Amino acid sequence: MDGAHHFSQSYAEARRKFLGAAEAADVDAHSHVHPLLGPEGETLAIDVVRDGAADAASLLIISSGCHGVEGYCGSGVQVALLNDPAWLKATREAGIAVLYVHALNPYGFAWLRRTTQENVDLNRNFADFSQPLPANPAYDELAHLLVPEHWPPPAAAEAQLQRLVAEMGPQRAQEAVSGGQYSHPQGLFYGGVNPCWSHIAWRHVLRDHGRRCRRLGWIDLHTGLGAQGVGERIFAGRDEPAALERARAWWGDGITSIYDGSSSSARLTGLIWMSAYEECPQAEFTAIALEYGTLPLDGMIGALRADQWLDNHPEAEPAQAVKIKQAVRDAFYIDSDEWKQRVLEQAFDAAHAALRGLGRS
Numbered sequence: 001m002d003g004a005h006h007f008s009q010s011y012a013e014a015r016r017k018f019l020g021a022a023e024a025a026d027v028d029a030h031s032h033v034h035p036l037l038g039p040e041g042e043t044l045a046i047d048v049v050r051d052g053a054a055d056a057a058s059l060l061i062i063s064s065g066c067h068g069v070e071g072y073c074g075s076g077v078q079v080a081l082l083n084d085p086a087w088l089k090a091t092r093e094a095g096i097a098v099l100y101v102h103a104l105n106p107y108g109f110a111w112l113r114r115t116t117q118e119n120v121d122l123n124r125n126f127a128d129f130s131q132p133l134p135a136n137p138a139y140d141e142l143a144h145l146l147v148p149e150h151w152p153p154p155a156a157a158e159a160q161l162q163r164l165v166a167e168m169g170p171q172r173a174q175e176a177v178s179g180g181q182y183s184h185p186q187g188l189f190y191g192g193v194n195p196c197w198s199h200i201a202w203r204h205v206l207r208d209h210g211r212r213c214r215r216l217g218w219i220d221l222h223t224g225l226g227a228q229g230v231g232e233r234i235f236a237g238r239d240e241p242a243a244l245e246r247a248r249a250w251w252g253d254g255i256t257s258i259y260d261g262s263s264s265s266a267r268l269t270g271l272i273w274m275s276a277y278e279e280c281p282q283a284e285f286t287a288i289a290l291e292y293g294t295l296p297l298d299g300m301i302g303a304l305r306a307d308q309w310l311d312n313h314p315e316a317e318p319a320q321a322v323k324i325k326q327a328v329r330d331a332f333y334i335d336s337d338e339w340k341q342r343v344l345e346q347a348f349d350a351a352h353a354a355l356r357g358l359g360r361s
Contacts, residue, residue: 068108
């Protein structure tokens, strides 16, 4: 498999390749157009392609770009699948519908941000907003140091941050920073106070496509955590032993979980995967996040801290802004043929495993 050419150097290129691949595969695309434009004035959209019958008993969702800039990786996977005759033949012969959802957060993808235009982490935005939102006092303690007034941060402030992180310990510190917070709208991993645009659009996609199937599988493509080029298969769903057992039957015993501490991800709040239970209650739901490693955790968090500072300070010098944006892209997309090849090999393996799992269910 020589698939590096399926990946792109911009959101606009990725969207063109995705829509072109859908046309070549003879499947229609439906677009949920975003209210804002991209950096070159281009249209932003969540593009949805369904290959398979509207009333198929089994549906597999393959989604990209929940975290904006991570869409560089996920888009490449989707384009490669749509361009692969063997994959298309296998899905069609199995009678399993596949829903490709390109760029869940098109704004972040285009503007090299992990967050939406509301500065919301989409995968922390599925909280119950009718109830008091989860508190994160440990993040509150770190907030002013994580995203300081000046960048680079003063040495004394960095030393104070490192001391506090060391006192918390690695696991508690990671959960404090990345688990989700709802009190600092100009901070990191902010979950928002109401559903953001991408959240609402995604629920429409689920209602349009997920309410007639009896079995629903989902591979949500992510980057950032873990060893470089390794695709960690993280269980995505409620903390239910039967669902985890089913996921491991599909994708192998190496499935990790945020609930038992085996994942490189901290335990999170407001997860997008919970929407499947709410919008498609009739379906047996089995899902993973396929998370490809890029940089060590400190490097990834450092890039996000700088980017959040930049978003809070649009008056920053252009040269500094360019440097920060390049660091964000590098933290979530390794632009090498070797990394892309490893991404595709593991994604195709996971996709075919999902087909087999849905066929057995």
